[in-house]
Amino acid sequence: MLEVKDLHVTVDGSEILKGLNLTVNPGEVHALMGPNGAGKSTLSAVIAGKDGYEVTSGEVLFEGKNLLEMEIEERALAGILLGFQYPVEIPGVKNIYLLKAALNAQRVARGEEEIPAPEFMKLVREQLSFMKMDGSFLQRAVNEGFSGGEKKRNEILQMLVLQPKLAMLDEIDSGLDIDAMKVVAEGINSLRNADRAILMVTHYQRLLEHIVPDRVHVLVDGRIAKSGGKELAHELEARGYEWVLEESAA
Amino acid sequence: MASQEMEELVQREYTQGFVTDIESDTVPPGLDENTIAFISNKKGEPEWMLEWRLEAYRQWLTMTTPSWAHLDYPPIDYQAISYYSAPKKQEDKPQSLDEVDPKLLETYEKLGIPLHERAALAGVAVDAVFDSVSVTTTFKEKLAEAGVIFCSISEAIREYPELVRQYLGSVVPQGDNYFAALNSAVFTDGSFVYVPEGVECPMELSTYFRINAANTGQFERTLIVCDKRAQVSYLEGCTAPQRDENQLHAAVVELVALEDAYIKYSTVQNWYPGDEDGKGGIYNFVTKRGDCRGDRSKISWTQVETGSAITWKYPSCMLRGKDSVGEFYSVAVTNGRQQADTGTKMIHIGEGTRSTIISKGIAAGRSDQAYRGLVKVGPRAKNARNFTQCDSLLIGDRCGAHTFPYQEIGNSSATVEHEATTSKIGEDQLFYCQSRGISEEDAVNMIVNGFCKDVFQELPMEFAVEAEALLNVTLEGAVG
Numbered sequence: 001m002l003e004v005k006d007l008h009v010t011v012d013g014s015e016i017l018k019g020l021n022l023t024v025n026p027g028e029v030h031a032l033m034g035p036n037g038a039g040k041s042t043l044s045a046v047i048a049g050k051d052g053y054e055v056t057s058g059e060v061l062f063e064g065k066n067l068l069e070m071e072i073e074e075r076a077l078a079g080i081l082l083g084f085q086y087p088v089e090i091p092g093v094k095n096i097y098l099l100k101a102a103l104n105a106q107r108v109a110r111g112e113e114e115i116p117a118p119e120f121m122k123l124v125r126e127q128l129s130f131m132k133m134d135g136s137f138l139q140r141a142v143n144e145g146f147s148g149g150e151k152k153r154n155e156i157l158q159m160l161v162l163q164p165k166l167a168m169l170d171e172i173d174s175g176l177d178i179d180a181m182k183v184v185a186e187g188i189n190s191l192r193n194a195d196r197a198i199l200m201v202t203h204y205q206r207l208l209e210h211i212v213p214d215r216v217h218v219l220v221d222g223r224i225a226k227s228g229g230k231e232l233a234h235e236l237e238a239r240g241y242e243w244v245l246e247e248s249a250a
Numbered sequence: 251m252a253s254q255e256m257e258e259l260v261q262r263e264y265t266q267g268f269v270t271d272i273e274s275d276t277v278p279p280g281l282d283e284n285t286i287a288f289i290s291n292k293k294g295e296p297e298w299m300l301e302w303r304l305e306a307y308r309q310w311l312t313m314t315t316p317s318w319a320h321l322d323y324p325p326i327d328y329q330a331i332s333y334y335s336a337p338k339k340q341e342d343k344p345q346s347l348d349e350v351d352p353k354l355l356e357t358y359e360k361l362g363i364p365l366h367e368r369a370a371l372a373g374v375a376v377d378a379v380f381d382s383v384s385v386t387t388t389f390k391e392k393l394a395e396a397g398v399i400f401c402s403i404s405e406a407i408r409e410y411p412e413l414v415r416q417y418l419g420s421v422v423p424q425g426d427n428y429f430a431a432l433n434s435a436v437f438t439d440g441s442f443v444y445v446p447e448g449v450e451c452p453m454e455l456s457t458y459f460r461i462n463a464a465n466t467g468q469f470e471r472t473l474i475v476c477d478k479r480a481q482v483s484y485l486e487g488c489t490a491p492q493r494d495e496n497q498l499h500a501a502v503v504e505l506v507a508l509e510d511a512y513i514k515y516s517t518v519q520n521w522y523p524g525d526e527d528g529k530g531g532i533y534n535f536v537t538k539r540g541d542c543r544g545d546r547s548k549i550s551w552t553q554v555e556t557g558s559a560i561t562w563k564y565p566s567c568m569l570r571g572k573d574s575v576g577e578f579y580s581v582a583v584t585n586g587r588q589q590a591d592t593g594t595k596m597i598h599i600g601e602g603t604r605s606t607i608i609s610k611g612i613a614a615g616r617s618d619q620a621y622r623g624l625v626k627v628g629p630r631a632k633n634a635r636n637f638t639q640c641d642s643l644l645i646g647d648r649c650g651a652h653t654f655p656y657q658e659i660g661n662s663s664a665t666v667e668h669e670a671t672t673s674k675i676g677e678d679q680l681f682y683c684q685s686r687g688i689s690e691e692d693a694v695n696m697i698v699n700g701f702c703k704d705v706f707q708e709l710p711m712e713f714a715v716e717a718e719a720l721l722n723v724t725l726e727g728a729v730g
Contacts (some may be wrong), residue, residue: 092700
């Protein structure tokens with residue numbers, strides 16, 4: 001589904017990704033781990049199309065299409081959705097309005113009718129209660145005055161409504177207490193199916209206790225230094241990142 | 251998104267830029283006492299009115315054009331303007347809609363104001379001013395039942411001279427400022443509203459102004475008087491055809507609220523702004539002032555300013571009555587080469603007076619705008635309160651926004667709060683929306699409308715929808 005080949009990316013003149021390779025297949029959950037500054041968030045930002053990242057070489061294919069030539073919204077409409085570490089506030093724009101606009105953009109892109117209001121409300125209310133969110137969330141401005149946990153739940157709510165093919169989650173566990181973590185993890189687990197891939201960027205093993213990955217990658221200095229199964233995460237938790245660094249230097 | 255890309259977005263179409271092909275009766279350009287006598291005569295005015303105009307003219311001759319505004323435009327040649335233009339067939343004023351020139355009605359259709367249907371549907375009474383003449387006033391009878399007078403100012407001068415004489419110039423005196431003096435001398439039409447004691451006007455009143463003829467100025471004069479415990483909501487819309495030369499619009503609006511009266515005045519101003527390079531467009535120099543003359547009276551100004559090449563406009567409130575309330579809610583959008591210097595004045599005179607100012611400025615393209623606001627608390631205004639919030643949103647990096655808040659506080663018991671922010675339209679906000687599959691243009695509209703929400707919710711329903719749509723058209727291509 002997603003193929004990243006020898007990707008080199010610079011930000012403000014300094015190279016952050018230095019030849020990254022990654023293949024993600026449908027149905028798989030990948031965890032991208034690594035020390036701070038290794039380039040974890042850069043990868044998801046480049047895939048989503050954020051400005052300010054210069055791809056100097058390499059390619060990113062999504063279902064065989066060259067992602068790097070696509071506009072931000074085209075990537076989203078193709079089925080890629082990024083859950084933000086720090087979702088931005090949009091004053092005056094109701095959460096429900098954004099959700100509906102996003103869902104309708106998808107439907108129109110697929111050549112479908114816009115969703116009728118009652119059907120939309122039913123869909124949203126179901127997912128809302130699944131995420132243990134109050135109905136008032138919908139009427140509040142997007143992320144405005146949301147607590148850290150509320151913001152993260154809201155990101156997952158969007159995923160549940162928009163049903164992406166590739167869900168990318170950037171440090172979705174940061175700033176969550178244990179109860180919120182469980183709700184968020186349940187939301188993500190409910191997204192798992194044979195057609196969907198999930199790519200999680202995380203710093204800590206604790207998220208992976210709730211969402212068990214198929215593959216774990218360690219990103220060090222702009223490259224994937226080591227890949228393995230879920231047991232790799234435990235090893236990292238126990239031994240830190242140093243040994244991977246040493247191993248890859250050797 | 252790169253800022254030069256944003257610049258490309260400065261493509262906009264002015265959809266009201268058509269010209270109606272109607273024979274009009276226009277005086278040759280130029281201004282002297284004869285021109286004024288001509289206008290007064292055309293309007294069939296009484297002698298006192300002509301005298302009043304001439305007094306204003308003589309004052310105007312001694313005045314100079316104000317230069318303090320943050321605006322840049324060449325001197326206006328007042329002798330090159332025609333001060334009276336009327337559609338020819340309107341010479342004999344129509345008695346009913348059936349007698350109105352179909353081409354005129356077509357113009358209003360194009361503007362989205364079908365006089366009969368829409369007005370009827372919305373329950374809005376419309377007075378439409380086309381160049382210098384008020385074309386028709388709908389719903390006159392229904393209003394008359396309630397005792398509300400709603401007619402053109404010319405008609406009011408003839409039919410209700412005592413009311414007009416009592417209130418005209420009582421809020422904005424003839425010599426108030428350069429443009430008000432000019433208006434007082436040459437005003438050609440506008441609306442008059444009188445709501446008698448204890449009457450809540452049964453429908454929203456509305457005026458649409460349109461400048462059609464070339465080389466003409468539009469100088470309308472509006473006077474609204476709400477007697478004790480009376481209420482009215484008044485809507486004003488403005489458009490003009492697309493022309494290469496600049497046209498002058500110098501209006502005066504006076505509001506008088508007596509004891510416990512409430513006047514809500516909403517404007518959607520969409521005069522032609524000129525093209526991308528700043529050619530053509532309306533020069534909009536307007537004096538709007540409300541007088542909360544009675545205790546517990548309230549005047550609320552809501553404006554959405556998207557048009558005009560130059561806007562110079564400060565709807566103000568004189569808070570004279572005890573516990574009277576003034577409000578100003580404004581959205582000003584500039585694009586291309588537009589310049590706007592707009593804001594308000596809240597003059598607290600009476601005890602316990604309160605005012606609220608919410609100003610939202612959005613600048614795109616190479617436009618420049620300023621918020622200029624004065625909050626003045628007089629020595630007798632014990633416990634006066636003001637809250638001011640000015641937010642500016644910049645789109646691209648070739649536009650400018652400036653805030654000039656002035657405060658003159660003459661009473662130590664007053665509470666005056668001021669908050670101001672200036673932000674660039676958030677790239678993070680755009681990215682967030684786009685990464686949800688929403689196109690850049692829709693994302694901009696969404697963010698800008700969200701930014702203006704505090705003001706839009708003050709507008710009457712049907713106007714709010716119009717304002718939102720207008721905003722989207724104005725900013726079409728402002729990011730790209």
